[in-house]
Amino acid sequence: MSTVDAADAVEQAWREHWGRLLALLVSRYRRLDLAEDALAEAFEAATRHWARDGVPANPPAWLLTAARRRVLDRLRAEAVHARREPVIVADEELRRREREQAADPARQEAPEVPDERLRLILLCCHPALALESSSALALRLVLGLSVADIARLFLAREATVAARITRAKRKIATAGMPFGLPPAHRLGERVDRVADVAYLAFTAGYVPGPGAQLHRVELAGEAVRLLRVTRELVGPAPLVDLTLALMCFQHARRDARQDPRTGDLVLLPDQDRSRWHHDEIDAAAGLLAPWLGEALPDRPRVRLLEALIAAEHAVAPTAADTRWDRIAAAYAELEALTASPVVRLNRAVAVAEAEGPDAGLSLLDGLEAQLGSSHRLPAVRAELLARRGDREAARTAYEAAIRLCPNDVERASLRRRADLLAAGTPR
């Protein structure tokens, strides 16, 4: 067994089994901290042992046994020191299954791994935790991401993320959040919360930050995985499906967003569409389609409109083929539902594309009061002014946008557009 093969096997086991194994350990020992540490150590041990002795026939069973041994060691040590840590509340069904399993030695030898992941996901995304805490916790516990990667995703310090995760775990145990399934009439809202948690983590990966973007965008893909797992477990649900569709449409463009040579941000109209993941776009369309004719409450309706807009961009064969009239109509409905100035700004861009720059510019009136500190408003204004040939006003607006823009990559992109305008070729 070569080291490389063993490392691959560990990597594969990590992707396929981390969440399930952790959920199983939590259901057994009711201690998030112990379960997490023990499983992480079991994976570390696997890297060494599997390289030396070969990959075991049943990798998840090997990992579970190794992790259990570590949990028991810790529990013994705690007993010696007479420490008593709070345990998580579990439901009756779970306790019954556990008793059965404990009573049956054969099942302990080759543990079939029941899927407790939904319990774990719902626990991490409990509404009594802040969304940011839930995002970090779910990525760590359900998907097994390292604290370093989670910190990178959120552009936060590692110590901050570690503290956030620790605090969330403590609250879960101390406040008595159950490791269980909610009553049927509450399941829908709890699953909706998972969609919000995943979407927060996803968008974090796309927030421009210092340094190379590629790794953070890959990490955003983990949020897609979180929601996909959830959907496998609960089946179709509007907010989950539509959020997943929205994320997949956006994520399918990841490889085309950055110039491979210069690292510059490539804007949507200039992206090489052959580098989009068209299989993922098709899958996203498949998630969206069943909800198109449905009467939906506001929240999923908003997500549907956002996904529809992303879909229009994703299916246009070239930028020039984009059906801007449809996008403008979706933005108009979205603005009516959300009253958001950011939506209004995006709507102005779509309307300018569909009807010309003057129609777009008139929608920007009055946005300064709400979006005064954002570089995007003067950036859009500059673009539209340039398009109607108002070069002097466009130049002033570009300068304002460049002054306000906090991010290097975006500022460089604005500077290039301003220079092009000065050279006499605004588009």
Place this chain on the structure above:
Amino acid sequence: MKYLVLLYGDEKVWDEATAEQRERIMAAHEAFDRAAAERATILGGEALAPADTTTTLGPDTGSGRTVTDGPYAETVEQLGGYYLLEARDLDTVTELCQLLPDYYTLEIRPVVDLM
């Protein structure tokens, strides 16, 4: 697990309520009592006299405690009552609290188990 449920609200709501509105508020408490008796245990619970009857004693930093007339924080929403519950988990408590009068802000605090 034991939970303390703290009930905050604008005292004016009760003071200015009509007889009919007061009846609805009381009915909400009774519905809570019934459901809580069924799905948890009520270990205690009282309504408190208006916040302006509070006496606040400050910390003793060496020269004795200062005594103040009135509550610690002068806010619109004041503590108006509490329940002490024994319940299986947080979700049970939050679900029960849905039954309490709409105008309350509720804080659910786990009680430290010192056994």
